[in-house]
Amino acid sequence: QVQLKESGPGxxxxxxxxxxxxxxxxxxxxxxxxxxVRQPPGKGLEWVGAIWSGGSTDYNSALKSRLSISRDTSxxxxxxxxNSLQTEDTAIYFCNKAFAYWGQGTLVTVSS
Amino acid sequence: DIQxxxxxxxxxxxxxxxxxxxxRASQDIGNYLRWFQQKPGKSPRLMIYGxxxxxxxxxxxxxxxxxxxxxxxTISSLESEDMADYYCLQSKESPNTFGAGTKLELK
Numbered sequence: 001q002v003q004l005k006e007s008g009p010g011x012x013x014x015x016x017x018x019x020x021x022x023x024x025x026x027x028x029x030x031x032x033x034x035x036x037v038r039q040p041p042g043k044g045l046e047w048v049g050a051i052w053s054g055g056s057t058d059y060n061s062a063l064k065s066r067l068s069i070s071r072d073t074s075x076x077x078x079x080x081x082x083n084s085l086q087t088e089d090t091a092i093y094f095c096n097k098a099f100a101y102w103g104q105g106t107l108v109t110v111s112s
Numbered sequence: 113d114i115q116x117x118x119x120x121x122x123x124x125x126x127x128x129x130x131x132x133x134x135x136r137a138s139q140d141i142g143n144y145l146r147w148f149q150q151k152p153g154k155s156p157r158l159m160i161y162g163x164x165x166x167x168x169x170x171x172x173x174x175x176x177x178x179x180x181x182x183x184x185x186t187i188s189s190l191e192s193e194d195m196a197d198y199y200c201l202q203s204k205e206s207p208n209t210f211g212a213g214t215k216l217e218l219k
Contacts, residue, residue: 044212044213045199096155099146099158100161100167103155
């Protein structure tokens with residue numbers, strides 16, 4: 001069955017780089033898109049970006065200068081890298097398969 | 113970027129009520145509109161896709177509709193398990209954009 005699981009550091013210092021991994025199973029990355037969505041504590045959902053089946057990417061306009069999404073199809077993994085992190089980037093980060101299947105999310109706290 | 117204006121932000125309702133949540137798109141998005149339900153501490157759950165199509169496993173009391181640039185999610189008879197936050201999402205263009213959310217709570 002389709003599964004996605006996010007993993008990452010949990011705590012990141014301000015101005016540092018966030019690296020998250022979404023490990024998927026039950027489907028092929030070369031045939032499906034994977035999106036990242038984040039949610040600050042107590043707030044709404046924000047679309048972060050996506051990697052499409054062909055490998056192209058799209059990003060949130062406000063984040064695109066700091067954001068990179070890539071993948072390793074052989075490992076069934078999608079990667080999110082965001083630099084120059086600030087406290088406002090504190091959020092639960094979710095990955096999902098075309099919005100139909102979601103991971104459990106991983107909390108990222110930006111703090112010194 | 114396409115803006116999605118969602119209303120109301122909070123909706124007190126009683127069990128058995130018929131409730132409607134609306135999103136208005138700032139540009140044409142066709143039927144590229146999804147609705148999600150999110151309960152505390154949980155991941156979002158897809159409820160409606162293509163503006164009017166019920167996702168797998170979603171109870172038939174949920175429905176989606178469109179009138180011009182206004183998109184609605186309706187629950188025909190509210191049940192206790194429906195108390196949650198609801199979000200719309202447009203995926204017509206990148207960047208995709210969510211509405212600000214509606215908190216559905218018991219009156």
